[in-house]
Amino acid sequence: MIAVQADPFDAALLLADFSVRAAGAGAIASFTGMVRRENDGAAVSSLALEHHPSLTEQAIAGIGADAALRFELQDVAIVHRHGVLMPGEAIVFVAAAAAHRRAAFEAVDYVMDRLKTEAPFWKREQRSDGAHWLEARDSDRKARARWG
Amino acid sequence: MKILFFGRLKDGAPHSVPPEIRDTDALRAWLGHDRPELLDTSIRIAVNDEMILGNRALDEGDEIAFLPPVSGG
Numbered sequence: 469m470i471a472v473q474a475d476p477f478d479a480a481l482l483l484a485d486f487s488v489r490a491a492g493a494g495a496i497a498s499f500t501g502m503v504r505r506e507n508d509g510a511a512v513s514s515l516a517l518e519h520h521p522s523l524t525e526q527a528i529a530g531i532g533a534d535a536a537l538r539f540e541l542q543d544v545a546i547v548h549r550h551g552v553l554m555p556g557e558a559i560v561f562v563a564a565a566a567a568h569r570r571a572a573f574e575a576v577d578y579v580m581d582r583l584k585t586e587a588p589f590w591k592r593e594q595r596s597d598g599a600h601w602l603e604a605r606d607s608d609r610k611a612r613a614r615w616g
Numbered sequence: 617m618k619i620l621f622f623g624r625l626k627d628g629a630p631h632s633v634p635p636e637i638r639d640t641d642a643l644r645a646w647l648g649h650d651r652p653e654l655l656d657t658s659i660r661i662a663v664n665d666e667m668i669l670g671n672r673a674l675d676e677g678d679e680i681a682f683l684p685p686v687s688g689g
Contacts, residue, residue, distance in 0.1 A: 518623060520681060522665040584688035590623030591687035601624040602687040 470529045472519060474551040479561050482547060490543045490565030497572035498563035499580060505555040510595040512555050518590045519550040531582045539575040541566050546579060550589070578615055585612040617676060619643075623684040625653070641671040643680060658685050 469486070479500040490496055503515045532544045547561040560583065564575035584604070591602040617633045637643050640661050648655040662681040663672050674680065 518626075520622060520662070520665075520683070523662055523667070523681070523683075526665070586686065587688065588622070588683060588686050589688065590684065604685055604688050608688055 469545040469547070470525065470532050471547045472525050472528060472550060473547065474549065476549070477547055477558060477561060479558050482545065482561050483563060486543065486545050486563045486565070490563075493542045493565035493572075494567045495569040495572040496563060496565045497569070497576045498561065499576045500558050501560040501580070503553045503555050503557050503559050507593060507595060507600075510597040513594045513596070514555075515553045515559070516592045516594070517550045517553065517559070518592070520588045524548075524550075524588045527587050528583070531579055531586065534582075535564065535575045535579050538578070539564065539566055539571040541571065541575055544575065544579070546583070548583070548587070548589075581608070581611045581615060584608040617674060618679045619647075620679065620681040622681060623687070625651075625659070625682050625684050637674065639671050639673050640668060640680065643674065647682075654682060659683065 479498070483498050486498070487496055503512070505512055528546050528548060532546050535541060536544050542565040544565070545561065545563040549557075549559050553559055560580075562576050562579045562583075564572045564579070566572040566575065585608050593600045593602060619633070633643065634646070637646055640663065644654055644661070653659070660683045661668055662683060663674070664679055
């Protein structure tokens with residue numbers, strides 16, 4: 469399941485649905501990313517995520533397909549929000565189902581590293597010290613480089 | 617021709633594109649007169665929802681998107 473949506477999601481429900489679809493898998497791992505409350509020492513009041521309607525979904529579907537192939541996944545889910553989000557809201561959900569735990573853990577880590585560096589999202593934080601466009605972080609690029 | 621800007625490039629829409637602009641290199645150079653930030657090689661271009669590498673010929677009905685480096689998902 470791949471989705472880029474403005475609507476909020478409930479990660480617990482997504483995981484429950486995913487677990488049903490992935491029945492028979494030996495391992496399911498998931499990750500939920502949340503909007504942070506603070507960045508660079510300033511309080512975050514909101515985060516606006518702009519996306520490209522078709523390129524973003526294409527990119528995410530490609531990342532999911534790569535993960536499925538590389539880690540021999542039984543199933544993979546990626547749900548990402550766009551629009552204006554408040555601190556504490558869930559922004560991204562990733563789940564992977566595999567025969568064994570290592571593949572499931574690694575697949576989720578891999579998907580997140582690629583989303584962070586490749587998915588066409590542009591983030592603008594409203595903070596107590598003004599509005600800031602966010603750039604990709606060096607730490608994210610290094611994390612991405614681990615996978616070749 | 618429809619031109620779209622994303623992320624921090626969003627502010628400021630261009631005027632109509634002159635007919636002598638026939639490819640993405642020419643379009644980038646033309647827009648770059650007013651907006652030199654578009655000349656930066658980190659700004660990527662998509663034509664009709666497809667990322668392009670290098671130069672690409674353009675037609676009347678094309679949609680061209682200028683994409684700054686992503687902030688990540």
